[in-house]
Amino acid sequence: MAERFDVIIVGGGPAGLTAGIYAGRAGKTAAVFERETIGGQITFTDSIDNYPGTPGISGAEYAMKLKDQAEEFGTQVIMDEITEIKKPGKEGEPFVVKATENTYEATAVILATGLSSRRMGIPGEAELIGKGISFCAVCDGMFFRGKDVAVYGGGNTALEDAIYMSQLASSVTIIHRRDRFRGEDTLVRQLKSKDNVKFCMNSTVTGVSGSPLLDSVEVTDKETGEKKELKVNGLFVAIGKIPNGKVFADLVEEDDRGYYKSGEDCLTMTPGVFTAGDGRDKAVNQLTTAVADGAVAATAACHYVDRLSGNEYV
Structure with a gap:
């Protein structure tokens, strides 16, 4: 039987790891999947000087702090690539999330797939x-x-x-x-x-x-x-980045550049699917906006899980 999570987060960059922190703190079973490097693009930054309160911290150190914090709240960090996500037949049924190693189920999904170098x-x-x-x-x-x-x-x-x-x-x-x-x-x-x-x-x-x-x-x-x-x-x-979300085009509407069409609420056209981070079409791609997206998307995902379980608070 496939392991089931309340929230599965695709992408282990700042947005995805922040989502993992928020989902874990909310008492949800959550997993962050990363196919390459924990922290994503930020790990390649020698010194982060534009993030409030942490001048001079290296990207790799910052990423490990996020990972450790997410795991402290019970979120699993799994090094594997998500290759397919199948929509539920009806609301309330789980998403089927296929990785290269195993298949999982999730009530809600957050796509924090980020960008790759052009x-x-x-x-x-x-x-x-x-x-x-x-x-x-x-x-x-x-x-x-x-x-x-x-x-x-x-x-x-x-x-x-x-x-x-x-x-x-x-x-x-x-x-x-x-x-x-x-x-x-x-x-x-x-x-x-x-x-x-x-x-x-x-x-x-x-x-x-x-x-x-x-x-x-x-x-x-x-x-x-x-x-x-x-x-x-x-x-x-360093001539730009391209979005990594092509494989999820059937879940989320994308613009002609391949960015997820999603507003500041991080909602998508598919109930239960949320976006976060640089893969979302937005004006500013910075560490501050990535972690903000992670918090917004995870909060929305947790509310979605609560609603389906009948535990939504007023």
Whole structure:
């Protein structure tokens, strides 16, 4: 017989783990499923400086604190991938949740599936991933100590990666397709104050080369079309994220980019299914909004469970 939970949470990032904390505190049986890394994208942040009350904490440390707190309240954290969720035949019957290892049942489901790094889609990229091309400076930065590297992107992630690598690499070149950055001004100011950081604006990466390891990047000026070669040992790609919710498109309405259509109440078109975190279509994707979503979604899920069990309070 399948193990049954009141609430199953898909995704072990800040939103999912916060939902696990709230569901556990509410006395519900709950499980958080994570297919890759507990904490999700936040674990790749060297220092969290924009979350109230915890300046300087590393993403990995913060994620472990969330996990421990969720488990203290009785929520299980299970390392497995959810591959399918079947809707109940009628309200009151459980969702059937299939993972790679086992099948579970749940009264309510929270999708906190987050985002994955977007790839460049250029020739040679796939062959050089892990051989000079990386999507995580905190994970792989130490391999490039004293070497020349480039960071591709213009948002906060790219700027934070460049700041981190400026402490390790001999030189850092930031390549951005626009003439100004999308990231926070405070990060831009930090980078402009560093002697080993260069800027390559209005440009895109159009080629990579090297065998067996990356040794150069082709950069094309968007205005003139001029191409130039940058000799680098590492390229850190931070050009955006893509949602991970495609497999759940039959449960939740998604926009044309693949983000869950759900408002600040985290409700969806399917009773008993809620969303939380960066996979939800919203204006601001930050740690503060992710944990807020987790709290809202879990509270709504617990109320849903209470209503079906006849224990809803007024």
